[in-house]
Amino acid sequence: MIRPLPSLGLLDRVFRVLFPGVLFLLLNGCANVSYYSQLASGQLQLLRAREPVSTVIADPSRDEKLRAHLAQSQKARAFASQQLHLPDNQSYRLYADIGRPFVVWNVFATPEFSLTPQNHCFPIAGCVAYRGYYSQSAARGEAAIQRLNGMDVSIGGVEAYSTLGWFNDPIISSMIGWGDERLATLIFHELAHQRLYVKDDTEFNESYATFVEQEGTRQWRAFRGLSPANEAQVQQRDQFTQLILDTRTRLTALYALALPADQMRQRKAAEFERLRGEYRRMRDSQWAGDKRYDAWINAPMNNARLLPFGLYDQWVPAFAALFRQVDGDWVKFYAGAEKLGALPVVERKAALKALAGA
Template sequence: MIKKILLALLGVCIVLGIWFHELIGYGWMQAKGQFRILWNTRPVEEVLADASFPDSLKRKIELIQEIKRYSVDSLGINPSNNYTTFYDQHGQPILWVVVASEKYRLAAREWRFPIIGTFAYKGFFEKDRADQELNALKQENYDTRLNEVSAWSTLGFFRDPILSSMLKRSEGQLAELIIHELTHGTLFVKDNLEYNENLADFVGEYGALKFLTQKYGANSPEALGYLDAKQYGEKYDEHILRGTQKLDSLYATYNLQTPNRVRESKKWQLIDRIVETVDTLKTRPPVGKPNPKKRRFTQQNLPNNAYFVAYKTYRQQQNRFRREFEEKFNSNFNQYLTYLKKTYPSL
């Protein structure tokens, strides 16, 4: 009887292995990449005591500890063991993310993973594997984009390390990044990537400005410089999101009778106009005349739908969070975050 049960279990395992072989292979590859990094980290205390490690970078590591304490004490972020270790990338990228969208609809290709749910991107610790995925998606007629990633959150499953590439960031950018990732570890809703990323962006930017204001003062160069850069970024975000609405409207006019050459021509003409008109955007810095924003693409290297769909994933709900925070909670962040934790089930 026991032998029959064991044989039945073995049969089930074989069937599941065949059925989910791709997912199992991907999970194994990601686990290897993650453990390779974790195995080669050093405790922060050891790095700070290392006489050969540059003092300028030690100050950035100490700053991360300060940002983390502020996040827990003043913002209500959950305490964790994240950023208590350090990983030296030796100047090399270590993680790439593949994003894909339908060619004539701003609809992201999605991947489903056990426990954590559905994602509109797929990460790789091996560049060759990322390129293979990218080429396969192109063969399936998707618009694609490959991005290098400077940080990620394991949602509390592992101890997220400080990456050496983080230390190149300015104080404001570093605070925004750390608070963004710590927010994922505090509140992450399954199967709602757009909500998670928009929330982490909102909290990261709000927290970074508050941190700089508390540390240096509201009128300090550090706080005003970060606020200036943030305003520039918001103008660009608004412009790109308006562009996504125009693209949605254009694609809605397509039908089965629309020739592909017409679809392609209209699509790229509109994207070209979106990119070209970035130069007309102006924002006013704290002191001085308005400055034009600079385009991030050239007419020879235009972004495709994968770029625009990523903006919808990360930035589309910013105004929703801001209004809810200001109008319903009178800009009391601790109350707002407490409400979000109670309202939305988190992993």
């Protein structure tokens, strides 16, 4: 049964009561007051902006395209719970207009000669491989500080995120712009985080949610009688991702060598040029010159720009293998994923590696 949405006034009062205590605990852990204050303020603004999707759809004065997108989103939302066995609650049955292209901007940072991300730890979410900001300027300020400290840095805009069931997450205006199917994939991805989340393992969490998103989208298309997604584009995405992962593997091996800094920088730069060259050859010989990834590949390159690929894609083949093992039974799949998540981290990675090779 869907829980009724608490009033925003009640939620605001609870939020205000709880936040000072949480902040006190965070500060005792040497956290930064301004950073956590902007997190609390940003989340509270998002909660206050929510309204039922049904209200927006029923209001003829609202933008017609928005109402149409939201109407389609509710079909995908129902499919998520009924067919994909994702949580059935008020999340994504609400809408929030935030007036900006992204809800948060994540700052990724690594040492100059390492692909190990700078982790940040939080009481609810555990440790994650990025730091999020509700303001793009604040994210740029943090990135500038990290660069001054000699770190490789990248900023990525985020269309949506999950509060892991602590609040009823809304469809955010930042999720709307890419069309109905992209909106559905985001709903599947974020609800997957509500279904299962393992503290301190970003690679596991994001790879798992990415698999649910991809398989859920495939089934959503089939449910509506649509042909499978453009296989050429899917293949291109997978090939491009593999190029990045292969580059990560070579860089990891390079950084393990005891080389002088200048030589390490030269070889690091050479690996990025190798990536660009391999991409262009693949684009021109196999993709008929499709330039969809040109902007990304031609931008300045560093370790931090490669992080999201390892985080969001590293174990997708493992979860795909797990799904095949249970003959596509979603309930059994989630049970298997939960067992993996309960393993000690070393055993978990070994099990995922074995699945990926199966």
